[in-house]
Amino acid sequence: MILPKGSNGEFYVFICTITDLMYDYWYTNPLGDGRFLHDLLLYNIVDMNANGGLGKVVEKIKCCCKM
Amino acid sequence: MQACRHHNGRDWWLLKQGRYGTNEMYRFLVRPDTILGPFVQTLPSPAYSTFDLFGQMAFSPDGTKLAMVHCYHSELFIADFDRCSGELSNAKIVNIPYDSTTIPNPPPQETIDSIVAGVCFSPNNQFIYVSKWYNIYQYEWNEPDSSLAWYRVQHGPDTTHLKFQYYNSYTMAWMAEFILVIGEEDTNK
Numbered sequence: 619m620i621l622p623k624g625s626n627g628e629f630y631v632f633i634c635t636i637t638d639l640m641y642d643y644w645y646t647n648p649l650g651d652g653r654f655l656h657d658l659l660l661y662n663i664v665d666m667n668a669n670g671g672l673g674k675v676v677e678k679i680k681c682c683c684k685m
Numbered sequence: 686m687q688a689c690r691h692h693n694g695r696d697w698w699l700l701k702q703g704r705y706g707t708n709e710m711y712r713f714l715v716r717p718d719t720i721l722g723p724f725v726q727t728l729p730s731p732a733y734s735t736f737d738l739f740g741q742m743a744f745s746p747d748g749t750k751l752a753m754v755h756c757y758h759s760e761l762f763i764a765d766f767d768r769c770s771g772e773l774s775n776a777k778i779v780n781i782p783y784d785s786t787t788i789p790n791p792p793p794q795e796t797i798d799s800i801v802a803g804v805c806f807s808p809n810n811q812f813i814y815v816s817k818w819y820n821i822y823q824y825e826w827n828e829p830d831s832s833l834a835w836y837r838v839q840h841g842p843d844t845t846h847l848k849f850q851y852y853n854s855y856t857m858a859w860m861a862e863f864i865l866v867i868g869e870e871d872t873n874k
Binding site: 624625626659685 | 687688695697699701713715717
């Protein structure tokens, strides 16, 4: 999910993923039907004005929420 | 996970289903300078027992409604959305019809057409389109009679493309004057 961070060419890039703890739990205790438990929401900030318009990740892997 | 622009025209609401086995909805207020939240709203009954499955969530174009489907539930979750507070209200779950008659290949017909893939709104905010593996249905938001609210738009794939035997996608969207369904294996239509 990508959302504008104001109007200065910066964007939030949200990623829904899982913690290492949840991954270990899932790997060793599969629930039997392939469900993957997403318990972590991360975000990065991208500046699309950087690098002559090619863009640059200016903040990386910031924790938004651990569920 | 889905986002809707805040009523102030600058910020955004980001909504994500909550922890597995709950009926929670997490929401975040995304501002240019910070992200506030999570604000957790417990949705009223009925609730999904398996809240972390594949599926799709969609806001209506005007941001006043939310629709959501989950892969193995033949149910459509709908609710009103307040773009000022970010809260959902008038939540309810509607059973999605399924076709058990004309699916050509195994697995069992009732199984394969019980799998829901994607959901999207019409541009006028009044209709919801739900893709299942072999059918696409339309739901009319303002029709109180559930037997009249559903209409099957498409039965079976309208292509001979072998990689598009089913609407086994996780994404559906309105593109100008047609519905876009994005499937697996780089198949699309």
